[in-house]
Amino acid sequence: MRVIIAGGGIAGLATALSLHAAGVESITVTEAATEIKPLGVGINLLPHAVRELTELGLGDELAAVAVATRELAYFNHHGQLIWSEPRGLGMGYHWPQYSVHRGRLQLMLLAAVRDRLGAGAVRTGHRLTRFASGPGEVTARYGGSEIRGDLLIGADGIRSTVRAQLYPAEPAPLWNGLVLWRGTTRALPFRGDRSMIMAGNHDQKFVAYPITAPDADGKVEINWIAERPFDRSAAGRGDWTRPVRVAEFLPYFEDWRFDWLDVAATIRRAGAAYEYPMVDRDPLPGWTHGRVTLLGDAAHPMYPIGSNGASQAILDARVFSDALARTGEPGRACEIYEAERRPATSAITLANRQMGPELVLRRAHERAPEGFTDIERVLPLAEREEIAARYKRLAGFDPVLLNERRSYDATLST
Template structure:
């Protein structure tokens, strides 16, 4: 079976590795960028994604670049604790949760693809502009040339997917909810033990921070942070993570957020670089698979970066699709099985993220006590906080008991 993957991001590279693990080695990855470089800022890999990367044999490499997250904690805009919970191994999972630099993760996956499938597997400077199906085979158009024919083309080409656009030409631009994220990294002293992911804020304004490196010789770590609030102008570059801005553009909205455990304005002010990104997604699609062509990752289900699920869901897509392809002679039947499992699941996550997902506790705490509280139990009982957290884990596929006991997507393991 010959497979072409449009897109060399995390989803596309994880798919190539998953196919290789499933015994499908005639794979080509077409990446639009002329060179793949370690760009971007931090992301989180939840235990369900770490499980899949572990089963692909990448656990030691992932441990080298990631910080195992030990705690997730929510605070109000005054720095008062609303809810905290252990994460990863400390929460009873068999696999850790990692905070990593997105670019370093992409390079890790790229190196593994080149080692396992060959140095020419990933072809840079190849932007897929269209796909053509003829007699059950697929040809990818790349500018004035083409790649193919192949038995299956996987559109993993991001939120502005040309493959998706070919099937849904009238779909509007990514949908913006009026909020903007400013993202950056800053060298700083560790806080709350050094392995905590924190979210602080109100119903409309939020700050997220987590370390993505171990301490250096001075004791400082690289802290990834995200500042979020509505924008009083039209958002620029919907779906572009790499638009640079000055911290002065938004620092004034956070200049009083100095807590006894974290100095928010200092982190913003000292960032090495800051990116502006409108919070956008797309409506769930009625169909991903069109003959021997299917969608994956952000091309299939772009979602708000809430609940740390974007990259994790793309990795799950890759594993489910590869498992189905290894068990079916017909790639179309395999894609339909993959879609039947993954499309409803990711649609639920996308729609839940529009309602704040697990971050709902911040919104409720502010609505019920906008000036702060003496005891969070008086405004948001523990049982309600626990149910919000547990509900999202179940919906997104990383409830501890469910994940620990779920059969592997590895073909060899699933057929024993």
């Protein structure tokens, strides 16, 4: 069986590894960039994604490049604690939760693909221009060249060429009026060296977490995100690597100084900052057309709420490879994969538009905009727990359900 994967990002590389583990012998990953570089900043991998990478034999490699998150804590913009919970092993999962630099994760996956599938499995400088799908074969075209296969998987991101051909009338990604500014800063850790924090409300927020272990001076690389509404001129931007001067947004956070973290100083000391509008797309009525299907951000781009984007892409990869291994039929595998993943990711996309687990920030601010002396009187524990638990169930990482779920480890029969 010959599988073509358009896109050499986390989604595409995870899919290649999953298909290889399932026994698919001919896998070609095509990537538009001429060289895959460690771009981006920090992301999170939730335990359901860590389980999948661990079952692919990448547990040790992942632990070497990532930080195992100990807790997730929410604060208002005064720095008062709203809600905190343990994460990963501390929550009872069988797998950790990790914070990691996106580029380091991508290069780790790339090295594994080249080691297991061969150096030629990933073809850079191959920008997909169009595809043609017939009853028994699909042809992917790249300028003047083409690759033929039994299946094409579009894992080519939010501005997917595959998606655009399937849905040519779809508008540009939808912007909600918020802008993210992202960067990393070398500094002493806060609340220990493995905490992820979110502070603010539904309009203005600051997120921070370490993506390296402490160095000899006790400092870590802190990944941070500053978020707030911005003028409409930002709406057309869709490049995570667009640099921006810190001075353009620092004034909005200048007075954010907590007992445990100086937000303004963290932003000010960043080596570089990047701007990106908060965009997603409406859920699609279908991902599959014949021997072509979508995966990852190409299928379900969602707001970066709940630390779920990369994790859901990795789940896509494993569910698809499992379906293909169990059926041995590309068309049937696409149907099974889409039936499981499209409703689930559509629900997450819509929930993220309503802030997902970060709803606690909105409710605390609406009920006590000037702060509080007793959070229990503002947002009772039972309500906070239900918001967190509901999102875990929706996104597929409820601890009990995840720990007991079967593995996506089927292999093709010979």
